[in-house]
Amino acid sequence: MGETLIFGHRGSKGTHPENTLLGFAHACHIGAEGLELDVHMSKDGELVVIHDEKLDRTTTGSGYVKDLNLNEIKQYSAGKKFKHLSFYDSSWEKETVPTLEEVLELTADYQVSLNIELKTDTFSYPGIEKKALELSERYHLKSRIIFSSFNLSTLIRIKTLDPEAHTAFLTSKRHLDLERMIQDHQLSGLHLNRSFLISKSNLFTTEHSVPVRVWTVNSARSIKKALDLKLAGIITDYPEKALELKKKHAQSVKHAGINFSGVFKLKH
Template sequence: MFTKQPTQIIAHRGSKGTRPENTLLAFQAALDAGADGIETDVQLSADQQLVIMHDERVDRTTNGEGFIKDLTLAQLKRLDAGSRFSPDYAGTQIPTLDEVIQLLIADNFTGVFNLELKTNKIHYPGIEQRLAAYFERQPVPFRLVFSSFRAKSILTLRTLYPQAEYAKLFKTAGRQAKLMQRRHQVGGLHPDIHWVKAHRFWLPHAQLRPWTVNSEADMTYCLRHHFAGLITDYPARAVALRTKIQGGVPSWKKS
């Protein structure tokens, strides 16, 4: 038996390494792989709908062009979000936040749902209020964790929806993240794995969920340090490696 909690395996944009990222297919694949959590990104369409996509533009992952903020939900739904990954997934749509939430509820998911507010480049005025209103209307049976690179988004949403958990994303700005943690403005820290390895003497003082942990060496590093979690494009690989190193199974899964 462990004296420490097993490291949570958080699927980055779903099973991004094996399915078109941030699609219902990717999230279902992550759940099927036994991931403890899902990490994804939320933005606002031109008609103020909460949509799931990482980039501010649709160009990289779909057959369309332009900024999400300039396209309506109907226009976004007409785009093909699967073919760029593989022709096998042609016709896959960009999901809304509600579609993802309903998928998780239907799967009886009780793990971690980490929703990143993509407000560090485009601030999306009102997105925090819309998220708070949505989750007030829609209770969820899983742990809800909001994260962002933009501190103001975290602080605004935390005031509106204090019952969720909050985490600070960062690539190099460790001081700001640590200050927010000391002030109890966030509970968790989500640093770049490269930053973590460069600041290893800081590790005993924080609960970390590094991103994006894809190599076996990086996964092993996180698992042997018993980090709170790791965020990966390959949840199936990470789950298998965790079993080998730590044992245990995802707690939300029904036996």
């Protein structure tokens, strides 16, 4: 099993405006091994990178993404509302909601994995899967992209369009038969809420059939636990902090001569 990769959640959400080119560039510069980003579709069919269905929380605009054209969405600042972050600079106000294409252009020269969450759990956005796959092909990033979603139908459509695409199901629900879902829908991974990680029932044991990544893991204790378990990925608001903990963890493991067995399984 490979190393645990550190994914910057929405770029570097804890220190920079979320889902912006500024945040993604920062995460890349500090050495994040992966980026997590969220994608909706505008009224004119453009894939835009923003977490919420509406602009209101993270930008100076308002309204649903699906009801606005890209040029309307681009009129608003995606950085101004993050003055509470310690690194805030007035230049952040020039940040706008990026398109998925802009993010792929930015990251093409960095060796980072991309966890692209298709936000189809509220609105279906017909055609979003095809458009996302076409962009991944255009930028030759298919091997580095994981398409994730809470909406299993979206992942099924991705696999139907491209059986070789990497897909991961997002969930915080422990009652689901995840092993059955993996087999039935050829999932490439599971993206689980951190509640799985801290559960007293010790859900992580022995061998598992696909890589597991956990979100959103910010505390040093939880990051260290994920590293001990050799999970495939840690999705965190603080990638710089997680990278430093990963470095220290590797040194301590080497010093102790610990040999982890690798893969693991969810206990049902």
